[in-house]
Structure formats: C-alpha cells, structure tokens
Amino acid sequence: MNPDTNNMINSYNKGFKAEDIAAEYLSDKMYDVLARRMKTKYGEIDLICKYKNTIVAVEVKYRKDGSTIYECISDRQRRRISMAFLSLINNYTGEEYRIDVIYIYNGVIEHVENAFYIENYIAY
Helix, strand or coil: HHHHHHHHHHHHHHHHHHHHHCCCCCCCCEEEEEEEEEECCCEEEEEEEEEEEEEEEEEECCCCCCCCCCCCCCHHHHHHHHHHHHHHHHCCCCCEEEEEEEEECCCCCEEECCCCCHHCCCCC
C-alpha cells in the first residue's frame, strides 16, 4: 500500500471515530441521532439529529492542526451541505431546521449551533 492510500485510510477512519464521538456527545445532550452518513446527489450529511422539535444536520470536523471551525468549512462545502440537507428535509418532521458543526480538536469538542444558514448558500 502506498503512503497516500495509507493516509486516506487513516483519514477515513478518523472521520468515523470523530462521528462516533460527536454522536455520543449529542446523545448525552438529549439529541436523537436519526441517521449517519446520509448520502445525496449533492454530498453527504454526517449526522441527522432531532432536538426537541428541530431537525439538525450536523457536520463533524476533526482537526489536529489548530485551524478554527470557520477555516475548516469553505463556502463550497457550506453550499454542498445546505443543498444535501434540503434534499433530505422532507424525510423528517420538525418545526425548525438548522445546521450545526461539531469541531473536535485535541480532545475538546466544540458544538456550534446554527453554524451557518441554509438560505445563504442556495440559489433560488
């Protein structure tokens, strides 16, 4: 196996582990984790949760380099996440919808609710 392939596998496994940590963290905060790694034609949503009457799409980011939560999600990624979430919304019943980000760095979990708004990243 070449080093690039090995790095891809490690990154993939780290992504799974970060999502496990995020799902457990959210469950402890009384979120119901409804789905994981939901694939759409626009991309993937890491976690779909329900908190009270709100359906929440959660993007999970694991970093070891110290980049901030806002540096690790580009406008292109925000647009992709927004479009993917919109394509799934009809599958879930809620009064409100939002996108959160869970950022894991050095064993610290940062949860940003309403990290960005769907309306800012879709074309009408």
